[in-house]
Amino acid sequence: MDGTGPGDFEVGVVLRVLGSPLLELDGRAQPLPPGRPGRLVAALLVARGRVVTDDRLVDEVWGEDLPADARAALHTNVGRARRALGTAAARLERVAAGYRFDLADVSVDADEFVATLARARGLVAGDPVGALAAYDAALRLWQGPAWAGFADDVAQGEALRLEESLLAAREEHAETLLALGRAQEAADELRPLVSGEPLRDRPALLLIRALHRLGSSADALAVFAAHRAALAEELGLDPSPELEEAQREVLERTPAPTPAVAAPVVVRASALVGREADLEQVRRLLTLHRCVTVLGPGGVGKTSLAREVMASTTPAWWVDLTSVTTEAGVRAQVAAALDVEVFVGGSLEAALEGRLAAASGLLVLDNCEHVLGAAADLVAWATAVGGGIRVLATSRERLGVPVEQVCPLAPLRLPTDDSADPDVPAVALFLDRARAAAPELEVTPDVLGEVNELVRRLDGLPLAIELAASRVGVVPLRTLRDRLDHRLDLLRSHHRRGPARHQTLADTIDWSYDLLDEDQRRALRWLSVFAGPFDLDAAEAVLGPDSAEQVLGLVERSLVVRPARSDDLDYRLLETVRAFARDRLEGAEAEAASLAHARWARDQAALARVGLAGRYAGWWGGQVERLLPELALAVLWAVESGHADEAVEIVPDLYEWGYWRVRADVLGWATMLLESGHPGVATTRVLATATAYWWMADDQVRATALSRQAIEAAGGEDDPSAYLALETAGDVALATGDLDRAYAVYERAAQHALRAERHSDAVQAVAGMLLARTYAEGPTAAELALLREHEGLVVNPSVRAMALYAEAEAVAADEPEQALELFARARAIARETGNRLVVGVSMAAETALRGRVGGLDDTTLSRTIEAVELWLGSGNQNLFITCLRNAVSLLDRLHLFETAVEVVAATTAHTPDRPSYGIEAERMTRAMNRARTVLGTDQVDAVWRRAQGLDLETVARRVVADLAGVRQGGVSAGD
Structure with a gap:
């Protein structure tokens, strides 16, 4: 044990690391x-x-290049270092199982640089001249590469x-x-x-902007071309949208914008982000368990958490088991x-x-997973010999000893879909590390949106987040996000030191993969064909029995990942x-696994x-919603791989x-299947499904041909x-x-269903x-009599709701109050079972009835607004148009004549193959006549011409907006 103790420290010690x-x-x-x-x-x-262990x-x-006796060699070199340090030798202290260098009252030029840089950034928005002086002062501190020689x-x-901070400072300078108009100086620096x-x-x-401002367009374009070529060659990436916009400005000779120099948002930095509760949990468990x-x-952060626990515990000993393989x-x-x-x-x-x-x-025993038996024996031994040792282990698999208490460490909490909170742990960690790589990063709402999506794709894994954040400044956020799905190589550390398995995220996973036997490796590979969660039955369907x-x-x-709840x-x-x-x-293994998945998906469909046709259609509808990513994946694979018979x-x-759920996208899979050209796909049921797709898309010409x-x-x-x-x-x-x-x-369909006693179909x-x-x-x-005779035998809620809707439409002209009651009942049943179609058509029909x-x-106003908003963007263009036409009578009664004309004109322009007919056409004609009487023919014609070029969403x-305005101001118009 080294016996040298601290003496009286000198004052005024300076450490310079911005150079040698x-x-x-x-x-x-x-x-x-x-x-x-x-x-x-x-x-x-x-x-x-901090203490650094031996x-x-x-x-x-x-x-x-380890010495034969590492401990003796270390102590020898400590002694030599102390002799070389002279009066500062006392600062090199022996503490517990390591050494530390006391930096109390030591001034460090790197700290001065960081502080001066922060001051410059704080001045840049309000006092750019003062900011420039501060940047100059920060840059003057540099005498060469940081930590030169080390x-x-x-x-x-x-x-x-x-060095990354220096680059950012030079860019900001x-x-x-x-921004101060000194474009030539800026270009010379850049x-x-x-x-x-x-x-x-x-x-x-x-x-590019500096050269553009100086009038050097050719040079500016050359800079863009060189940058684009370098990105393509080195990273396979395209320039950022901002660079492409700058190129466009040069080409179009648009005046170069003056940079809006604003102070960057300061993001909280921390060595361990978002793990406060986990730290407290581990510390508490260590007081209760050996x-x-x-x-x-x-990559979930087990080692980082263990280091943080150890930092607050005395005495403590760190044992890294990465490199050992035996007991x-x-x-x-x-x-x-x-x-x-x-x-x-x-x-x-x-x-x-x-x-x-x-x-x-x-x-602390770090990385036990590859020596589980030896680590377990050591723990059992250490806790049985009667001392006061407590063990904190990190592993990807439990040790399995009686004294063990497992503490699962989950990935960092992710943002919700609509969250814009930079303090959500996964987001906070990304921003913390990204600012280290790109100090100029500004945390705007758009940046937060990109980061939210990025950390979700990375599952909240700290290692993955840190590796991704390290690419900020080299790869635009959006590009990084879009290229992550199958590019784990993008998540590569810039640091050559540290465990090899942490150099890339793939290395980290490979470490675990290598510890599996061949059956487990195969299982992991085959499970990757699932798009999302799976239960054990699904896994066995793909992997095989048992x-x-x-x-x-x-x-x-x-x-x-195990289920989150029991x-x-x-x-x-x-x-x-x-x-x-x-x-x-x-190869063949990929095809076999995907085929097994497709056949499982076929069985689920x-x-x-069967379930959707029965009493519990609502529950089965939820099951399909949950399985939809798997079904979509199976259909796409089947079409692309030549196994279209599974998708059929x-x-x-x-x-x-x-x-019933108005999912034109799912019905559209039938058109993809038909367009694939595979033999045998044009079955009656596939063609009928494609017919329904084009009916919803309101292309009735194609729908008619397909129905035939x-x-x-x-x-x-x-x-x-x-x-x-x-x-x-x-x-x-x-x-x-x-x-x-x-x-x-x-009628022919009803006859077939009645003969087969399929009451719902009938x-x-x-x-x-x-x-x-x-x-x-x-x-x-x-x-009506036939409907009422059979509807009592129907258990399917969607069909019962449809029957009530049809009955309401039939009695609406003579018994409007009864019709409103039937619409309400149809809507209530449909909502319970997730039937958006009957909810929508009931609301649209009620809109027409109340409008009249x-x-x-x-x-009346609220129901009409609700109906239009429901069909707006629903995916069913056909019924969306019907809903808009149903609102015309109400618009007419409220004297909203221009809006009524817009609806008639736009829906007519968008349905050249499907003109309005019957009662609906009569109402629209009546409204147009009233508009001409009130507004005059010239004004109506002008509105008509303008509205024919509008999209239906704008009209809706x-x-x-007009109905909401009337509701807010109180109804004043009348018949």
Whole structure:
């Protein structure tokens, strides 16, 4: 043990690291000692007064070229360093299992630089001249590369941070010059910056603007071209939008903008962000248990958390097990950390046992997952010998000893979809580390939005976040976000030191992957075909029977995330792990895994089709919503890989769900399938599903053609398998006003369903017959009777809601109050089951009814606004147009004539193949006539011409705004 103690410290000590490191003592500057003593002192200075363990010092000073007796060599070099330090020797102290260099009252030029830079940034918005002077003062502190002579090893991280700050300061200095109108000086400063940092966006952008302002357009464009070429060659990236905009300004000779120099938002910096609760939890558990294992996937921050716990615990010993592979190696590492001395004739085991029995403190075992058995034996031994040792272990898998208490470490909390809070832990960590890489980063709402999405894609894993944040300043945020999905190589550390498995995120995951047996590796690769969470049944469907143990084994190794709650059956892969595993799934194995997934998805869709037709359609609708990413992935893979026969089953099985929930995107999978050209895909059910898609998209010409093909594929209208094709043909005929055709095909569909005693299908078809009769203003008694005869046998809530809606439409003209009650009942049932179509058509029909005969009150206005907003952007263009037309009568009654004309004109322009008909057309004609009477023909014609060029969304928002204005001001217009 080193016995040198601290003496009386001198004052006025200065440490200069912005160049070759110098210690100024008593007014005399001296460099750090040469050779290993100097490396030792540098390592301690970088630690800024913190204790550096013997093992860490040996690693820093010798690297891989370890001496035969590392401990003796370390003590020898400590002595040499003290002799070289002279009067500062007393500051090099022996503390516990390591050394520290006391920096109390020591002035550090790097700190002065950071403080002066902060002052410049604080002045830049209000006093750019003062800011420029402060930038000058900060830059004058630099006498050469930071930590020169040590920047490639012991001081690499600190040197990189300072050099990054220097680059930012030089950029900001040039930008301030540019803002003050000193473009030539700015350009002179920026040229060497751009040359030295060809991948960095900001200096290139500033130089382009400076040259543009000087009139050197050709030079500015050359800078852009060179930067674009460097990005493409080195990173495969395109220039940022800001650079492309600067190029456009040069090309169009737009005056170069004056930079708006504003003070950057200061983001809180912390060594360990967002882990306060976890720290407290581990500390509490250590007071209750002899061994606590922090458990979690690679990159989640187990080591950082353990270091923070150790920093507040005395005495404590750190043991890094990364490089050991045997039980003897584990014991040797622990013995070295505890300063165990083995005397002649003794054994390491006996000496270590004696030390453990006498010691009291915290023993940290970091990275136990690859030596689980040896680590477990060591823990059991250490806690059984009677001493006061408590163990904190980090591992991706539990040790499995009786004294162990597991503390799972989850990824950092992520922002919600609409969060703009920079203090959310995952976001705070990213911003903290990004500002180290790019101090100029401004935390605007747009930046927060990009960061939110980025950290979500990174699962909140601290290592992934830190690696991504380190690329800020080189790669634009949006580009970084968009290229992460299958580019784990983008998450590469710039630091060459540190564990190899932390150099990239892929290395970190690979560390865990290498510890698996081949069956577990296969399981991990195959599970990557899932788009999201999966339960054990789904996993076994893909992996094969009796594979649940493999999944649970991956859970134990923190490669599969366990359910968050005890009642949750779903497991999942972190997105980063999924990308890693997917990259290793290739060739025939990839096809086999994807085919197994597609067949599982096909089976799920078949189950859902049956469930959606029954009493619990609402619950099954939620199941389909949950499984939709898997179903989408399966369909896309099947179409692209030549296994379209799997998608032929999945797509029409989702017809009911897509139809009732107004999901044109899902129904559109049928068009993708048909356009693929694969043989055998044009089945009756696929064609009918594609018909429904074009009906929703309001392309009734295509929908009509497809409906005919669907019926022909079934063998004609008399074939019972034509039911779905007949149903969709009826919908299209209703939309186009061919009411006789609509009635006929609905009637044929009803006949097929009644013969097969499929009551739900029969009632749905009869509801269509009733609507066709109602819209034709014909007698409806027979259809109403048939509907009421069978609807009591229907258990499917969606069909019951549809029947109530159709009945309401039929009685609306003669019994409006009863119709309003039926609309309300239909809407209530539909809402409970997630049936957006019936909710929407009921509201739209109620809008038409209230617009004609309802009171001009808040209820009428609110219901109409609600209906328009529901269909706005719903994906069903056909019923959106119907809803807008239904609002015309109300607009007419409220004397909102211009808006009424806009609605008629725009909906007419957008439906050349589907003109309004029947009662709807009569109402619109009546409203147009009233508008001409009040406004005059010339004004109506002018509004008509203007409105024909408007999109329907703009018109809908005008309707909503006008009705909201009337509601807010009180209804004053009348019939």
